[in-house]
Amino acid sequence: MGSVNIDWKNLRFEYIKTDYRYVSRYKDGSWDEGKLVEDNKLCISEASTALHYGQQCFEGLKAYHTKEGKIQLFRPDENAKRMNKSLKRLLMPEIPEEKFIDACMQVVKANEEYVPPYGSGATLYLRPFAIGVGDNVGVKPAPEYLFCVFCVPVGPYFKGGLKPVNFTVAEHDRAAPKGTGGVKVGGNYAASLLPHEIAVEKGYADCIYLDPSTHTKIEEVGAANFFGITKDDKFITPKSESILPSITKYSLMHVAKEYLGMEVEERDVYIDKLDEFKEAGACGTAAVITPIGGIEYNGDFHVFYSEEEVGPVTRKLYDTLTGIQFGDVEAPKGWIKEVK
Numbered sequence: 001m002g003s004v005n006i007d008w009k010n011l012r013f014e015y016i017k018t019d020y021r022y023v024s025r026y027k028d029g030s031w032d033e034g035k036l037v038e039d040n041k042l043c044i045s046e047a048s049t050a051l052h053y054g055q056q057c058f059e060g061l062k063a064y065h066t067k068e069g070k071i072q073l074f075r076p077d078e079n080a081k082r083m084n085k086s087l088k089r090l091l092m093p094e095i096p097e098e099k100f101i102d103a104c105m106q107v108v109k110a111n112e113e114y115v116p117p118y119g120s121g122a123t124l125y126l127r128p129f130a131i132g133v134g135d136n137v138g139v140k141p142a143p144e145y146l147f148c149v150f151c152v153p154v155g156p157y158f159k160g161g162l163k164p165v166n167f168t169v170a171e172h173d174r175a176a177p178k179g180t181g182g183v184k185v186g187g188n189y190a191a192s193l194l195p196h197e198i199a200v201e202k203g204y205a206d207c208i209y210l211d212p213s214t215h216t217k218i219e220e221v222g223a224a225n226f227f228g229i230t231k232d233d234k235f236i237t238p239k240s241e242s243i244l245p246s247i248t249k250y251s252l253m254h255v256a257k258e259y260l261g262m263e264v265e266e267r268d269v270y271i272d273k274l275d276e277f278k279e280a281g282a283c284g285t286a287a288v289i290t291p292i293g294g295i296e297y298n299g300d301f302h303v304f305y306s307e308e309e310v311g312p313v314t315r316k317l318y319d320t321l322t323g324i325q326f327g328d329v330e331a332p333k334g335w336i337k338e339v340k
């Protein structure tokens with residue numbers, strides 16, 4: 001590996017300034033070509049809509065070093081599509097899928113030395129984002145936009161291997177029934193800071209959000225999607241417009257069905273019917289899978305498989321998907337984009 005001096009084994013999920021980032025500006029109806037820059041500061045108008053009205057959205061994906069030393073991105077086209085849904089919802093200009101993927105490729109290539117080596121468990125996390133900028137005071141879309149991508153090497157979420165954690169149920173909602181829960185916009189995360197802190201103060205890793213209309217069904221687990229494995233080995237995950245469609249979740253559904261021969265189903269998951277599951281987990285790019293030990297709800301604590309050990313189905317799902325991401329297991333067609 002190159003000259004950067006990083007202790008790969010002890011990386012956490014924290015910001016480290018890497019050498020290059022990508023910036024493209026939208027002005028007068030079109031995106032410019034975009035370029036790599038060294039400066040990690042943005043200079044924007046104090047009247048930018050991103051600062052006042054939350055006109056911003058983002059994505060998160062990873063680059064992986066394979067055993068053979070190749071660098072690959074996992075399903076960046078899916079992140080591009082989801083980013084465009086977020087942009088559309090906030091009246092921001094869409095970004096052509098090829099431009100989004102090219103920006104990610106350029107950033108990984110330019111920061112190649114920061115892609116953690118195969119076997120360290122660490123990865124290069126990419127954070128594409130778009131913000132409304134320019135002088136604007138009224139509540140209306142911005143006159144100009146920035147699309148940027150930066151990257152950070154991050155450690156494996158669980159240092160000592162997969163470990164179950166416990167969750168409580170939030171009293172707050174993260175999203176409204178027909179609001180912005182289904183897209184990746186900053187406002188959803190601002191709304192989640194307080195319930196997260198309350199959950200941590202109560203001794204839990206994070207909180208579970210129920211559906212904002214009836215508060216009877218599971219929607220999200222912190223900033224991740226929920227899945228449960230039924231006693232007859234079905235992979236079940238909630239379906240709702242206010243859940244962010246997790247790329248990891250849809251990838252796990254494919255793995256469950258096509259690699260492990262399981263039945264998969266998206267449907268309502270009731271918070272008072274947790275005993276239909278023998279295992280449960282949260283899934284997302286950061287950790288891939290966080291096994292759920294137990295869930296606290298209205299004073300009761302429901303344990304799934306175990307508070308200490310990961311269940312066998314969850315383990316198989318995790319091993320297969322991470323195997324695909326690191327190039328050890330053959331990927332479905334189109335899932336992997338090599339960075340050359």
Ligand SMILES: Cc1ncc(COP(=O)(O)O)c(C=O)c1O
Nearest residue numbers: 223224225244246247248284285
């Ligand atoms: C609210 C929320 N739900 C779910 C996810 C998981 O999505 P993905 O698997 O695409 O990372 C994320 C992370 O992006 C998230 O922020």
